Amino acid sequence: xxxxxxxxxxxxxxxLVVRDLRLGVGEGEGSFEPVVGAALxxxxxxxxxxxxxxxxxxxxxxxxxAGLLPPGVDYRGGEVTVGGIxxxxxxxxxxxxxxxxxVGMIFQEPMTxxxxxxxxGTQIAEAARAHRDLGRGEAKARAIDLLGRxxxxxxxxxxxxxxxxxxxxxxxxxxxxIALAGEPALLLCDEPxxxxxxxxxxxxxxxxxxLVSDLDIGVVLVTHDLGVxxxxxxxxxxxxxxxxxxxxxxxxxxxxxRHPYTLALLRAVPTRETTIEELRAIPGTxxxxxxxxxxxxxxxxxxxxxxxxxxxxxxxAIEDGRTTACRRHEVLAKMVEGAGV
Amino acid sequence: xxxxxxLIRRLLQAIPVIFGVTFIVFWLIHxxxxxxARTALGLHATPAAIAKLHQEWGLDSSLPAQYLNYxxxxxxxxxxxxxxxxxSAGTLILERLPVTLWLIVYSTVLVAIFAVPLALLxxxxxxxxxxxxxxxxSVAGLGIPGFWLGLILIQYFAIEAxxxxxxxxxxxxxxxxxxxxxxxxxxxxGIIPMVVRSLRAEVLRTxxxxxxxxxxxxxxxxxxxxxxxxxxxxxxxxVTILMVNVGFLIGSTxxxxxxxxxxxxxxxxxxxxxxxxxxxVQAVTLFFAFMVIFxxxxxxxxxxxxxxxxxxx
Ligand SMILES: Nc1ncnc2c1ncn2[C@@H]1O[C@H](COP(=O)(O)OP(=O)(O)O)[C@@H](O)[C@H]1O
Ligand SMILES: [Mg+2]
Numbered sequence: 001x002x003x004x005x006x007x008x009x010x011x012x013x014x015x016l017v018v019r020d021l022r023l024g025v026g027e028g029e030g031s032f033e034p035v036v037g038a039a040l041x042x043x044x045x046x047x048x049x050x051x052x053x054x055x056x057x058x059x060x061x062x063x064x065x066a067g068l069l070p071p072g073v074d075y076r077g078g079e080v081t082v083g084g085i086x087x088x089x090x091x092x093x094x095x096x097x098x099x100x101x102x103v104g105m106i107f108q109e110p111m112t113x114x115x116x117x118x119x120x121g122t123q124i125a126e127a128a129r130a131h132r133d134l135g136r137g138e139a140k141a142r143a144i145d146l147l148g149r150x151x152x153x154x155x156x157x158x159x160x161x162x163x164x165x166x167x168x169x170x171x172x173x174x175x176x177x178i179a180l181a182g183e184p185a186l187l188l189c190d191e192p193x194x195x196x197x198x199x200x201x202x203x204x205x206x207x208x209x210x211l212v213s214d215l216d217i218g219v220v221l222v223t224h225d226l227g228v229x230x231x232x233x234x235x236x237x238x239x240x241x242x243x244x245x246x247x248x249x250x251x252x253x254x255x256x257x258r259h260p261y262t263l264a265l266l267r268a269v270p271t272r273e274t275t276i277e278e279l280r281a282i283p284g285t286x287x288x289x290x291x292x293x294x295x296x297x298x299x300x301x302x303x304x305x306x307x308x309x310x311x312x313x314x315x316x317a318i319e320d321g322r323t324t325a326c327r328r329h330e331v332l333a334k335m336v337e338g339a340g341v
Numbered sequence: 342x343x344x345x346x347x348l349i350r351r352l353l354q355a356i357p358v359i360f361g362v363t364f365i366v367f368w369l370i371h372x373x374x375x376x377x378a379r380t381a382l383g384l385h386a387t388p389a390a391i392a393k394l395h396q397e398w399g400l401d402s403s404l405p406a407q408y409l410n411y412x413x414x415x416x417x418x419x420x421x422x423x424x425x426x427x428x429s430a431g432t433l434i435l436e437r438l439p440v441t442l443w444l445i446v447y448s449t450v451l452v453a454i455f456a457v458p459l460a461l462l463x464x465x466x467x468x469x470x471x472x473x474x475x476x477x478x479s480v481a482g483l484g485i486p487g488f489w490l491g492l493i494l495i496q497y498f499a500i501e502a503x504x505x506x507x508x509x510x511x512x513x514x515x516x517x518x519x520x521x522x523x524x525x526x527x528x529x530x531g532i533i534p535m536v537v538r539s540l541r542a543e544v545l546r547t548x549x550x551x552x553x554x555x556x557x558x559x560x561x562x563x564x565x566x567x568x569x570x571x572x573x574x575x576x577x578x579x580v581t582i583l584m585v586n587v588g589f590l591i592g593s594t595x596x597x598x599x600x601x602x603x604x605x606x607x608x609x610x611x612x613x614x615x616x617x618x619x620x621x622v623q624a625v626t627l628f629f630a631f632m633v634i635f636x637x638x639x640x641x642x643x644x645x646x647x648x649x650x651x652x653x654x
Contacts, residue, residue, distance in 0.1 A: 068558055100560030112551040116650055117574050126569075127559040162649040178559060 016042040021078035034289040035242040049233030057242035104179030108191040110171035114163040121159030127181035146177040169200035241297035248322030258324040362630040421620035430624030440605035447525035460540035479534035491600035508602035543575035584640025
């Protein structure tokens, strides 16, 4: 299996490069690889969406980028480079620079992502002090400034609040402030709005989009919500069973999918234009990571699949700087162009 | 302060408990069959002495009247008069209070000093040699009877190595610190295992929580993560365990005071029981009960101080 990264010339300048990443769980008998051949690129000033059903390895890939793999999960191969740091082989000093200073991370559950016994301001200030030689007062001023930028109306007073005194949306803003405190170049967001209600989701997304232009940072946004992805992402990576299936500019991927799985995801989303008859659940179930097939992981559920799909999978570059792992993408393209999605 | 309100609420909640305790303590003397005055004074007491005690204790009035009378005395701070010492029980207790307080506070401090590092050590690598060693030491500590441990400690540290005194309260702060070390350690060793076990489990549970990943994602040092984030959040439940045990510990002071010849409230209790000094037994029992209630309230207060989420309750 090979993974082609697009030859756009941006190579080498990329802030984040993930290539053919493999992550393993456990050793010996019960060992398996929940991520096999994941790929991702991100640069300053862009929002890259990672979409896919739950269990497809999105969270593990993000944690692998930040050097925060959970105990029992390890790197089995491939490349992860962020801001020049070779993450799988990073020494403790590099890991320290990586976490907070190069990469900031936002989590799915704002209710549990904060330390319940520490004031929110202190949690931000300690993140700022971890990387800069700041005095207590300076760190506090920085935390208050960040709270203000996150939309807290009285940051100097709210600095002293504890997490349980805030709503989910406000807590998520604190998590974002923590992630930004070390002035990272890359923000990794793991389903940051899944736990929030619709209006709060919009505000938090707008906040993140604002940061991209204000601070010129890169954002990787994991989501299973295609609506969210369509709204703020510049590029989209579609993941399935620990693998990258399709990648390209957001509007292209979402309007003209070049992988049947993307098409299936789109058909499963209710929109104003779709009618109930058109809305279709994806048949079958996602593969369990314990059972790896040699071919395309989606083939057993795919209406376009032919025998060869079950034997081998290759990622190829197509038009508009896009890539797809579907050998039948041309057939799919004709159908999509003909009928619309 | 929010804590003042919290404290007042806890004190109010303690009132029914306090009533219950006074009722039981009042009943103590009536639990023994026969005439309480005769029981107290013994077989050879003169009828005149018995009549005098009847009058003093108001034994001729009805039980409810006697209880109200007893409560009335307590409210004015009168804990009764010791038959044996012919002195106010309250004064006797106050005289011996420093020894017992030293024992309780000192052993609590020792528990904290030993339990926190042991629990962190054990939790740093669950299942590894260090973890198993800590749990073996803990089981041993739980199994050793306090009086025997006390005697062993006296044998090694006081008689053979001669580094610490074998008995007595010592004088001055450093004197107390030296003299009370072995007795306090004896008590502490009985409690450390329970606190270590709870704290180890709590540290392991906390280390898996999401906010620890957040802390790590900030690039903090492992040391800061361990102390400021993990331990800080693992502490509150273990503090409850500790304070419950301090309640039990008050009972074990009796044995330890005996072994180390300490003139504290525990030995006062033993003298009172041996001498059938009912008013003194009543007074000391009441005192111990109050100490337990007090440590429980203190535990709740500590809990509230450690966990801001409880403040609002
Ligand atoms: N801490 C872990 N230990 C072992 N296996 C894990 C762990 N986290 C995730 N996995 C495995 O990796 C797979 C992908 O998980 P995850 O990355 O959380 O998916 P997603 O975020 O796309 O929902 C899961 O189905 C699970 O089998
Ligand atoms: Mg996830």
